[in-house]
Amino acid sequence: QQQVKQSPQSLIVQKGGIPIINCAYENTAFDYFPWYQQFPGKGPALLIAIRPDVSEKKEGRFTISFNKSAKQFSLHIMDSQPGDSATYFCAARVTGGGNKLTFGTGTQLKVEL
């Protein structure tokens, strides 16, 4: 059972563009929503995270938008650069779940010059 649905599967944007990656969830017990960035041959690295009592969080060029009523959240990358080309995963954590994360299936982003 896939508890976190992520789209699109892949995305190509031009340098300077704003790629948007979307995730949706069903489980209302999720209380923490991180995004991870993964380069080939490396483990995922925490990028930015949000709690459901906040509608938006910005860190540098990365912004999470959160819609609690729709049970959706998205990652926006401002002024995207070729170095942002990677696979991005959304994830969610259940309250009292020992900090166990459920991941989406990933979005492969390519930023072209």
Next chain:
Amino acid sequence: DTGVSQDPRHKITKRGQNVTFRCDPISEHNRLYWYRQTLGQGPEFLTYFQNEAQLEKSRLLSDRFSAERPKGSFSTLEIQRTEQGDSAMYLCASSSGAPSSYGYTFGSGTRLTVV
């Protein structure tokens, strides 16, 4: 280096053989997690430890899989009688467990190929 270390980085084994992977977490982190990632998928939870206690195991972790964390430091994941379906990246992560620090730090993983 103060990150999460995993060894080996790559392992090729014949079907039916046993393999063991090691993870050294960030020293001050008391929580340690194992995940499995197959090509084109997100990491899937396998098990986690708080100090030396194994607190949860996924049903993905069949009887052929066992994990230990003696003395609450490094951890090992053993797969017995490997099958081709075990081929995946095995990721280890650690966290402090503090409510203000939910983020994991992942290692670079051990890529297992069963031939």
